[in-house]
Amino acid sequence: MKKGLRQSIQKTVSAIEKAERILVASHVNPDGDTLGCLLALGLALLRMEKKVTLVCQDGIPSRFQFLPGSELIVSGTSERADVAIAVDCGSVRQLGKKVAPIFFKAKTTVQVDHHDFGQAFGKIQVLEDEASAVGEIVYELIQAIGVEVTPAIAVCLLTSIVIDTGSFRFSNIRAKTFDICSRLVKTGVDLRHLIEESYWIKSRSAVKLSSYGLLNADYSRSGEIAWTVLRKKDFVRYLAKTSDADSVADDLRLVEGVKIAAVFREMENGKWRVSLRSRHGINTGNVARLFGGGGHHNSAGCIIGKSEREKRKLLDELEKLVNV
Numbered sequence: 001m002k003k004g005l006r007q008s009i010q011k012t013v014s015a016i017e018k019a020e021r022i023l024v025a026s027h028v029n030p031d032g033d034t035l036g037c038l039l040a041l042g043l044a045l046l047r048m049e050k051k052v053t054l055v056c057q058d059g060i061p062s063r064f065q066f067l068p069g070s071e072l073i074v075s076g077t078s079e080r081a082d083v084a085i086a087v088d089c090g091s092v093r094q095l096g097k098k099v100a101p102i103f104f105k106a107k108t109t110v111q112v113d114h115h116d117f118g119q120a121f122g123k124i125q126v127l128e129d130e131a132s133a134v135g136e137i138v139y140e141l142i143q144a145i146g147v148e149v150t151p152a153i154a155v156c157l158l159t160s161i162v163i164d165t166g167s168f169r170f171s172n173i174r175a176k177t178f179d180i181c182s183r184l185v186k187t188g189v190d191l192r193h194l195i196e197e198s199y200w201i202k203s204r205s206a207v208k209l210s211s212y213g214l215l216n217a218d219y220s221r222s223g224e225i226a227w228t229v230l231r232k233k234d235f236v237r238y239l240a241k242t243s244d245a246d247s248v249a250d251d252l253r254l255v256e257g258v259k260i261a262a263v264f265r266e267m268e269n270g271k272w273r274v275s276l277r278s279r280h281g282i283n284t285g286n287v288a289r290l291f292g293g294g295g296h297h298n299s300a301g302c303i304i305g306k307s308e309r310e311k312r313k314l315l316d317e318l319e320k321l322v323n324v
């Protein structure tokens with residue numbers, strides 16, 4: 001483990017030890033990484049007999065309600081914590097408008113994250129770009145606290161890793177990922193069941209939305225960039241949720257010859273939320289950052305104005321990435 005990371009984990013541990021009430025916060029539109037970390041850390045802190053608040057502004061989607069402790073998650077609180085810890089949040093904005101002020105009421109703020117194009121905001125930053133999922137970092141944190149990793153905690157951490165590695169298929173996997181997972185599985189987790197429940201499952205609505213997106217995709221002349229637009233009315237037509245759009249970019253990236261996939265989703269405020277996915281280590285994170293967003297090399301996002309001009313501008317930037 002790098003020295004900087006070890007030091008920030010140590011700082012976090014001493015802040016936790018001194019604290020009475022601890023808030024853990026996940027990002028909006030939560031995925032399995034942020035929720036798995038929220039619950040793993042929450043369950044570990046409860047074992048230390050801390051007063052714990054687990055907050056996710058958007059609540060917990062039904063597909064993750066199988067996670068142990070999911071009933072403890074609230075969408076807001078009036079409690080002021082001594083220590084607040086954000087998991088898997090690459091920027092303050094990801095905490096959500098309601099949760100961010102609650103988070104910053106705490107005396108000590110901690111950011112545990114792995115986004116390479118993130119924005120640092122916690123007083124203590126526990127950051128490791130190379131971690132496939134924040135679950136890897138939270139595992140180290142729980143080890144440092146000295147709490148036993150129970151099967152319930154292991155299920156949460158494995159879910160974090162299964163989701164962020166695309167069930168062990170993405171290129172963000174490293175040897176350490178397997179080391180940690182091996183130790184987690186040995187606690188007695190039914191890994192097969194967990195993977196089936198957390199990863200290999202999609203609602204009919206999500207499948208319809210994805211099919212629509214794929215069917216209506218556009219391709220650049222070289223075929224290396226693919227994009228599709230999902231409008232509000234498409235979500236209504238297929239009874240789809242916002243989170244159902246997450247996997248459309250992954251599906252589009254699968255197409256032969258495609259190096260970068262982009263999904264433009266029309267938001268409530270009329271803007272476009274753009275999800276970017278790439279292959280071969282192409283750095284879409286930089287482009288996302290250019291438009292005020294962030295993320296990883298191969299998976300990034302940003303929000304742009306809803307106009308053909310803005311869309312073109314972004315596609316031109318993506319074009320530059322494949323033309324090097």
Ligand SMILES: [Mn+2]
Nearest residue numbers: 033088134164
């Ligand atoms: Mn993550």
